[in-house]
Amino acid sequence: MELHNLKPAKGSTHYRRRLGRGPGSGLGGTSTRGHKGAKSRSGYSKKLGFEGGQMPLQRRVPKYGFKNINRKEYKSINVRTIQYLVDKLNVTDFTPEVLYNAGLVGKHDLVKVLGDGELKAKVNVKAHAFSKKAKEAIEAAQGTAEEL
Secondary structure, eight states, X not given: OOGGGOXXXXXXXXXXXXXXXOGGGTSOTTTTSOSSXXXXXXXXXXXXXXXXXXXXXXXXXXXXXXXXXTOOOEEEEEHHHHHHHXXXXXXXXXXXHHHHHTXXXXXXXXXXXXXXXXXXXXXXXXXXXXXXXXXXXXXXXXXXXXXX
């Protein structure tokens, strides 16, 4: 097989319909658009969510709930993860930058330390928030937990 022998697979290519080229083509006249109505006109484009005049789905479905615009979204890091990083990287001072370099949080994420897991090493942790259990676990291991 060489480049000049290549052909598309059988049935994979189709001829483009040439619309509006006279009655002899079989696709003249209304050019497959039917008679009258918005869809037959030139320049017609359906609005997003339009359902032919029927009440659109986004207006039929009831709205509920509340979205707080002042919500603060934290990335959570467990005490277990901090212990893992101490074992793996021999790090004792944890800041959001250290966690970012380890690939655990984004550059501009707020970090909250949660108390799941066990901490054996003495560490100094700086984060934006701590759970009560996490703070107790860090201080029980003679470490410090400082809020930013």
